Amino acid sequence: MKVGVVIFPGSNCDQDAIYAFNNQFGCETVSLWHKDEDLQACDLIFLPGGFSYGDYLRSGAIAKLSPIMQHVIAFAAKGGLVMGVCNGFQILCESNLLPGALLHNDHQKFNCKNVWIKPQTLHTHLTSELDLNTAYKIPIAHGEGRYYCNEETLALLKQNDQILFRYCSENGHIDASSNPNGSLENIAGICNQTRNVFGMMPHPERAVDAELFNTDGRLLFEGLLSALLK
Amino acid sequence: MSQVQPVGNLASLEQAQQLGLRPEEFEKIKEILGRVPTFTELSIYSVMWSEHCSYKNSIIWLKTLPKEGEKMLAKAGEENAGLIDIGDGLACCFKIESHNHPSAIEPYQGAATGVGGINRDIFSMGARPIAQLNSLRFGNIHNERTKWLVRGVVKGIGNYGNAFGIPTVGGEVYFDDCYQINPLVNAMSVGIAKVGHTVSAIADGPGNPVYIFGSATGKDGIHGAAFASKDITEDSAKDLPSVQVGDPFWEKLILEASMELLETDAVVGMQDMGAAGITCSTSEMAAKSKTGMKIWLDKVPMRQADMKDWEILLSESQERMLVIVKKGQEKTVEKIFEKWDLTYAIIGEVTDSEHVQYYMNNELRADIPAESLVLGGGAPVYERAYTEPKYFKDIQAFQIDNIADCSMDEAKQIAKWILAQPNIASKKWVYNQYDSMVGTINQTTNKASDAAVVKVKGTDKSIAMTVDCNSRFVYADPFKGSMMAVAEAARNLVCTGAEPAAITNCLNFGNPYNPEVYYQFVYAIKGMGEACRKFDTPVTGGNVSFYNQSSDDNAVFPTPTIGMVGLIPSGGKQMTLDFKKEGDLIYVLGEQHNDINSSQYLVHYKNVKQSPAPYFDLDQEYKIQQALLAAISHQLVESAHDTSEGGLFVALFESAKPNQLGFHIQQNNALRKDAYLFGETQSRIVVSVTPLKKQAFENLLSQHAITFDCIGHVSNGSIEINAEQFGHTTDYMNLYENSLGNLLES
Numbered sequence: 001m002k003v004g005v006v007i008f009p010g011s012n013c014d015q016d017a018i019y020a021f022n023n024q025f026g027c028e029t030v031s032l033w034h035k036d037e038d039l040q041a042c043d044l045i046f047l048p049g050g051f052s053y054g055d056y057l058r059s060g061a062i063a064k065l066s067p068i069m070q071h072v073i074a075f076a077a078k079g080g081l082v083m084g085v086c087n088g089f090q091i092l093c094e095s096n097l098l099p100g101a102l103l104h105n106d107h108q109k110f111n112c113k114n115v116w117i118k119p120q121t122l123h124t125h126l127t128s129e130l131d132l133n134t135a136y137k138i139p140i141a142h143g144e145g146r147y148y149c150n151e152e153t154l155a156l157l158k159q160n161d162q163i164l165f166r167y168c169s170e171n172g173h174i175d176a177s178s179n180p181n182g183s184l185e186n187i188a189g190i191c192n193q194t195r196n197v198f199g200m201m202p203h204p205e206r207a208v209d210a211e212l213f214n215t216d217g218r219l220l221f222e223g224l225l226s227a228l229l230k
Numbered sequence: 231m232s233q234v235q236p237v238g239n240l241a242s243l244e245q246a247q248q249l250g251l252r253p254e255e256f257e258k259i260k261e262i263l264g265r266v267p268t269f270t271e272l273s274i275y276s277v278m279w280s281e282h283c284s285y286k287n288s289i290i291w292l293k294t295l296p297k298e299g300e301k302m303l304a305k306a307g308e309e310n311a312g313l314i315d316i317g318d319g320l321a322c323c324f325k326i327e328s329h330n331h332p333s334a335i336e337p338y339q340g341a342a343t344g345v346g347g348i349n350r351d352i353f354s355m356g357a358r359p360i361a362q363l364n365s366l367r368f369g370n371i372h373n374e375r376t377k378w379l380v381r382g383v384v385k386g387i388g389n390y391g392n393a394f395g396i397p398t399v400g401g402e403v404y405f406d407d408c409y410q411i412n413p414l415v416n417a418m419s420v421g422i423a424k425v426g427h428t429v430s431a432i433a434d435g436p437g438n439p440v441y442i443f444g445s446a447t448g449k450d451g452i453h454g455a456a457f458a459s460k461d462i463t464e465d466s467a468k469d470l471p472s473v474q475v476g477d478p479f480w481e482k483l484i485l486e487a488s489m490e491l492l493e494t495d496a497v498v499g500m501q502d503m504g505a506a507g508i509t510c511s512t513s514e515m516a517a518k519s520k521t522g523m524k525i526w527l528d529k530v531p532m533r534q535a536d537m538k539d540w541e542i543l544l545s546e547s548q549e550r551m552l553v554i555v556k557k558g559q560e561k562t563v564e565k566i567f568e569k570w571d572l573t574y575a576i577i578g579e580v581t582d583s584e585h586v587q588y589y590m591n592n593e594l595r596a597d598i599p600a601e602s603l604v605l606g607g608g609a610p611v612y613e614r615a616y617t618e619p620k621y622f623k624d625i626q627a628f629q630i631d632n633i634a635d636c637s638m639d640e641a642k643q644i645a646k647w648i649l650a651q652p653n654i655a656s657k658k659w660v661y662n663q664y665d666s667m668v669g670t671i672n673q674t675t676n677k678a679s680d681a682a683v684v685k686v687k688g689t690d691k692s693i694a695m696t697v698d699c700n701s702r703f704v705y706a707d708p709f710k711g712s713m714m715a716v717a718e719a720a721r722n723l724v725c726t727g728a729e730p731a732a733i734t735n736c737l738n739f740g741n742p743y744n745p746e747v748y749y750q751f752v753y754a755i756k757g758m759g760e761a762c763r764k765f766d767t768p769v770t771g772g773n774v775s776f777y778n779q780s781s782d783d784n785a786v787f788p789t790p791t792i793g794m795v796g797l798i799p800s801g802g803k804q805m806t807l808d809f810k811k812e813g814d815l816i817y818v819l820g821e822q823h824n825d826i827n828s829s830q831y832l833v834h835y836k837n838v839k840q841s842p843a844p845y846f847d848l849d850q851e852y853k854i855q856q857a858l859l860a861a862i863s864h865q866l867v868e869s870a871h872d873t874s875e876g877g878l879f880v881a882l883f884e885s886a887k888p889n890q891l892g893f894h895i896q897q898n899n900a901l902r903k904d905a906y907l908f909g910e911t912q913s914r915i916v917v918s919v920t921p922l923k924k925q926a927f928e929n930l931l932s933q934h935a936i937t938f939d940c941i942g943h944v945s946n947g948s949i950e951i952n953a954e955q956f957g958h959t960t961d962y963m964n965l966y967e968n969s970l971g972n973l974l975e976s
Contacts, residue, residue: 009479009482009483009570009571010393010482010483012393012394012482012668013395013668015669016668019670020670049668050395051393051395051478051482053479054393054478055393056479109385109662109663110385110388110389110663110665111662111663112392112662112663112664112665112667113658114675114676139667139675141392141665141668143389203667205670206667206668206670209670211673211685212670212671212672212673212675212676212685213673213676213677214675214676
């Protein structure tokens with residue numbers, strides 16, 4: 001099992017992801033440079049958070065044009081596992097690997113804090129180890145995280161059970177006051193129709209290390225990695 | 231030496247004065263050169279001899295600060311930032327710096343480029359930044375301009391730091407009318423380097439090529455250093471071109487490229503381009519190595535076509551680095567620049583002339599002995615006169631007996647009022663805009679402590695860090711107030727279980743030519759030195775920012791911000807500030823006094839602006855800190871939190887809040903109620919202890935011969951003081967959490 005973490009110029013959560021996969025889960029992990037033309041036979045591609053190419057145009061809009069992304073798109077089309085967190089989620093949406101878009105937060109400010117999310121389906125590798133009735137504490141850190149899509153897309157997401165997480169309160173209530181950015185229906189993460197591409201705004205890789213006193217993110221990675229062992 | 235007369239118009243005394251030089255300084259320049267300088271040469275001297283670059287009015291006193299210590303790997307002033315040994319072959323590199331003047335007129339870019347600059351100081355030494363802090367001061371929060379400044383500064387720090395990808399883990403925000411025109415924006419960065427793998431700002435080896443890499447050079451920030459060396463006035467907005475524009479994306483690229491450069495053996499020396507741009511980095515590096523440099527200014531990658539030689543020399547365009555490369559290794563470094571798509575060029579070479587010689591289109595435009603430009607070399611050094619400030623009389627006239635004590639009923643009102651005060655209420659509106667968790671090292675996200683604690687990956691150690699200064703205390707008593715700033719920083723570290731190691735300082739004052747301002751400066755330095763010697767926390771460097779005033783009547787409070795780092799050793803455990811369990815005993819370590827001096831309560835509730843600094847005793851403070859460290863290491867303590875702004879009540883509330891517990895306390899002394907609950911006597915720490923360990927804890931405190939008082943116990947959420955009901959912790963949550971945000975969003 002081999003994990004590839006893509007590094008774009010301006011990525012800044014790449015080393016955190018490598019640390020999580022490598023030091024916390026013992027996976028062979030390689031970094032993939034944005035100009036690379038080869039995925040080094042990785043089994044899972046992880047697009048980390050950050051500000052790819054500065055994100056001055058629209059988050060992820062330049063990254064989708066990079067050489068490596070053409071290979072990631074082809075890899076996903078063949079059923080390869082791809083996960084994007086934060087800027088990675090934005091890049092996946094810009095690349096049309098996931099539907100919808102991430103808009104500026106409704107309050108127009110960058111926002112970094114712990115939030116709680118509740119899984120909406122267990123029928124994906126990422127959520128297979130989770131409990132539908134538990135609120136998981138996973139931090140967010142973004143200025144453009146307001147998930148949006150049109151009504152038809154939303155209906156399809158629901159119909160195909162593609163909504164992975166919704167923001168909720170510490171007690172698990174999904175309501176407006178627990179929505180940190182104005183996301184449509186509190187959506188925090190989704191997958192594609194073929195359930196091999198995952199995107200989420202919260203950072204599970206920031207919640208895996210017991211020395212930081214929050215390990216709620218571990219179960220997501222354990223689900224994903226156990227899928228690779230099968 | 232070169233006998234060639236540089237090409238260009240000769241400078242006049244009038245021009246020198248326009249550029250901020252004094253007549254005697256112009257004479258000195260002519261003496262050094264043995265001729266009249268060209269305008270370009272004069273421009274070079276004007277920035278290098280500005281207060282900002284030369285420290286000419288502060289260096290005499292800065293030299294009295296303690297710099298020695300067994301952990302020190304670089305002495306203050308020798309390198310871009312301080313460097314201390316933290317074991318395991320690693321060094322901690324840290325520094326604080328001001329960006330006050332730019333932030334006063336363009337808060338977003340001013341603050342953003344402050345963050346960029348301080349991080350470059352860290353990574354230009356070969357250390358990778360791992361954490362950032364900041365200390366911010368603004369005027370009256372009800373003022374619309376203040377709100378605009380706060381929003382801009384916070385967004386600037388956030389957008390730059392967040393994109394750069396280093397967590398902002400701590401800081402402080404104060405509001406006081408004295409900062410109405412001059413806000414203070416002090417940014418600190420902390421990095422980690424391998425011992426022996428750092429790089430110096432040197433230019434050894436004549437013949438070695440000089441590279442510039444990073445952003446192209448534009449006209450922004452010209453005379454920024456000179457701008458920072460004068461008062462802020464109505465005309466300051468005309469200095470807008472003096473404010474630089476930041477690009478965190480480039481900063482991130484030059485960080486990664488710099489780290490890769492240092493993994494090769496091609497680098498001789500490196501320095502970032504900060505104040506005074508190419509001029510400062512080339513002359514300082516040459517002076518340090520006693521070499522010279524030939525620089526071809528037309529080779530510098532430029533953003534616009536029509537730049538003059540002096541504009542290129544003085545530009546403070548951001549995100550640029552200067553690196554001296556071993557001749558023959560050009561390919562090695564260029565490969566790295568190209569990997570990161572960075573603009574770069576060879577702009578010169580090291581010579582043995584000991585002069586910096588700047589050419590444009592093959593014409594010599596300036597030829598100056600490098601040594602004559604720099605601090606410790608030919609830059610002027612002044613001893614300024616100082617006199618005791620007249621306002622001291624008003625301060626000494628304060629009599630506590632003229633202030634009526636509060637009743638217990640009034641205390642209940644004050645409790646609600648004080649938790650909503652902008653200097654006391656939660657700063658989450660500010661810090662939620664900063665990415666505090668990137669890097670996955672922040673150990674205070676989920677366990678709050680008095681200082682930020684970050685883990686050093688690859689070791690079992692943590693570094694604790696804090697920025698502190700209660701400038702109102704320094705105003706009331708510069709000597710004691712400055713000691714208190716150091717003591718508070720140390721106390722905050724000790725409350726996390728860390729041993730204080732060293733400090734960096736950011737000295738924000740008014741105009742040094744005002745003898746009363748200079749008095750504040752001199753006594754603040756004396757107090758700081760004494761406290762640093764007591765805590766064995768040497769000064770590793772920092773920055774002086776004078777001229778934080780618009781006239782002599784409204785200088786900012788003297789604000790010597792202390793940035794301190796400490797170490798939680800292997801096997802040590804981070805101590806947190808929150809009460810853990812109902813029934814745990816609550817102690818106050820340290821003396822309690824009939825003292826409301828300079829407290830937020832006295833100033834903002836009773837509206838008494840002038841009073842002495844609160845009670846403080848340096849020796850007692852040290853003993854209390856040592857006792858707490860021992861109690862923590864013997865695992866006798868459940869929580870530790872120092873009392874600061876707002877006094878005992880606020881400290882108790884802050885400890886109760888995280889787990890929504892409460893406290894029942896009884897006043898065991900005859901102090902005034904306001905002094906007991908809201909007074910700001912220093913050197914006090916609120917500690918909770920499980921009843922099982924009561925005896926062992928008290929024995930240990932007695933061995934350390936410190937004063938302590940068991941004032942009550944942790945409750946399940948209710949607050950009771952002297953058997954009076956103060957409601958429930960949750961009753962105060964909204965006030966404490968949201969008051970600041972509500973004020974700033976209104």
